[in-house]
Amino acid sequence: MTLAPYACHPETSRGRLFPETMSTFRSPFQRDRDRIIHSSAFRRLKHKTQVFVEHEGDYYRTRLTHTIEVAQVARTIAGTLGLNVELAEAVALAHDLGHPPFGHTGEDALHELMAPYGGFDHNAQAIRIVTRLERHYADFDGLNLTWETLEGIAKHNGPVIGPNAQGSHSVADPADMPYALAEVNAQYDLELHTHASAEAQVAAVADDVAYNHHDLHDGLRAGLFSEADLMELPVTGPAFEEVDRLYPGLDPSRRRHEALRRVFGVMVEDVIAVARNRLEASQPQSAQEIREMEGPIIRFSKPLYQNLKAIKSFLFTRMYRAPSVVRERQRVTAMVKDLFPLFLEESSLLPDEWHADIARAQDRTELARVVLDYVAGMTDRFAIQEHERLCRAGAA
Template sequence: MRAPFASDPATAKGRQVAEEESAFRSCYQRDRDRIIHASAFRRLKHKTQVFVEHEGDYFRTRLTHSIEVAQVARTISGALALNGELTEAVALAHDLGHTPFGHTGEDALHALMAPYGGFDHNAQTLRIVTLLERHYADFDGLNLTWDTLEGIAKHNGPVTGDLPYALAECDAQLDLELHTHASAEAQVAALSDDIAYNNHDLQDGLRAGLFSDDDIAGLPLVGRAYADVDQKYPDLDSYRRRHEALRRVFGVMVGDVIETSRDLLAASGAGSARDIRHLGRPVIRFSDTMWAALREIRQFLFHRMYRAPSVMRKRAEVTQVVEALFPLYLQDPQMLPRHWSRQIEDAGQDKTALARMVADYIAGMTDRFALQEHARLTGI
């Protein structure tokens, strides 16, 4: 049974283009299913999480990361009696707008797009699900419910100040109430993202040899987890020992969110999803102790993984790829695939419209396709 503050499909705000409801699926389930079947979702398979996609078969990609986020989000949502279908839809969609080469590609594209409104992957996700997915006869995008779009836009909290152009366009059409918090389900998706990447980046960094088990044993949560495993399984081989320890870290993070958020929800007095949005504070949180531990883990990962010399060398290489492709397409949009001809015609001589179209195209590339196009067009 769902809590009274859970999002209810029966009271969902609906879609931009009205559709007949399914006899078998709730509106949130349809949103989730459309996201899974989207071209942009499939492309996440070959997009960087931290390591460039072809560097190793065992490293996370944006697709496996999104699946792991959704799994954590389902667990937390179920424990808190929230709507698991909406939670999962937001979790699966949250990274659709990422460029090739992860945050490195985004940084490069944002700098190139600075004269035209910049680039933001969260806003680009909205652009994908409201415009760029062009498969349905009656509408562009996926025609998701307002509740899912709001969750995508605000899962990290209210959005104020200067808005990325893609978010501003979407908000102008749909009024996503950007000054308020998102639903509890979207807040769960945001913290599930934190849990997933902190855990799997430790695993991937160990596998890549950027640091050792001994290096992370001094981190909060981690050292105790290794000690618990050693006590229970004193002769365990190193690979299983590592896995057993890190899955315990994973479990502690999830348990902390559930316990902390359960208390916050009970104290909030919220009787509806609308009440959650207008509380003025998040209701899905880590405890202060856990948040401090996660900050220490993040700091370690920043220095030992995200800024490792081998990772930085690759970051420099792929930045050059994006920086080379953007001006080539901007100067000659006819280099884009034939099925982009309608967008090219609509843009005409409007430099900003052309730049945004080029950004859409590059952002949609996978790592391997960006490298192939760079080689084909530059000979490098």
């Protein structure tokens, strides 16, 4: 496929921190994608929470199924816009590698526990994983990904610092940057004041598309709200109405699927239409021009964005703050708050392969960061098992 001039071209990649010879059969971004797929952190996503804790049901999304859905959307949008599909897919596949057990609940708990030691941010943790914690290669720690893929992971939600920084992963003062990101940026300047490539922006929007779609589906399956509730909302209401008009009396499960796939389509088509209009208007001639724009080139239209805000508000109330979900959040928060201090005070409890890192820790902050790496890497089921083994057994 011929790439657009504003795409990231593999032959002009800024390379890797540790130089490697080019692959005979794969582009640099293909190699990045493949290394991510074969990483230990990627495999662990299958037992990490999206909204519902992993053991609650086989049909709910996990971080792995969510990630695959994001990658599929990213490939579709990137290919349609003449972008580098392999790079968009690589960023999409890596975007959630830093999530701890129990999803955002676990992240909130770890951020609180790590407040004295530099905090916790899952985006920065993903960078730490792919640059330090994956230890399989003879010549380097991490996956030695290209600059473009690292940039995409770090900035797919926008600039981290500077006048255009916004969102939950941005910081007003560079000194407040998550340490995991600051360490990598000191080695390999990721230009954190600029936007990411169009491919990384595609991965970020694909993330929004995927979770807006599947959270509706999972919430319905969990019985937290009904199709009748969704008939009252923008986007979802018209989707159900169209299905009812075309397929009167359709089986309820098929009706649900047909309506939500239309919601999915509305989001993807909107992003593509907006991007085409903005690209036509600005006529960027390089990936760097995309980075230096004042705002993202890939985004929802303002009307759809407002409609999606209404849907998110509904989900926040009816799903993310549903009593059953809140009870589970409280339960797993307590587990994380039991495990982290225990490992910090008794670091010998960590597996043998972590003892060298513990020995290298110069102070309590460095030790806390080793413990964080271990706890953040846990799956839901392993965290539950370890809590049962170490905390409840001890209490008994």
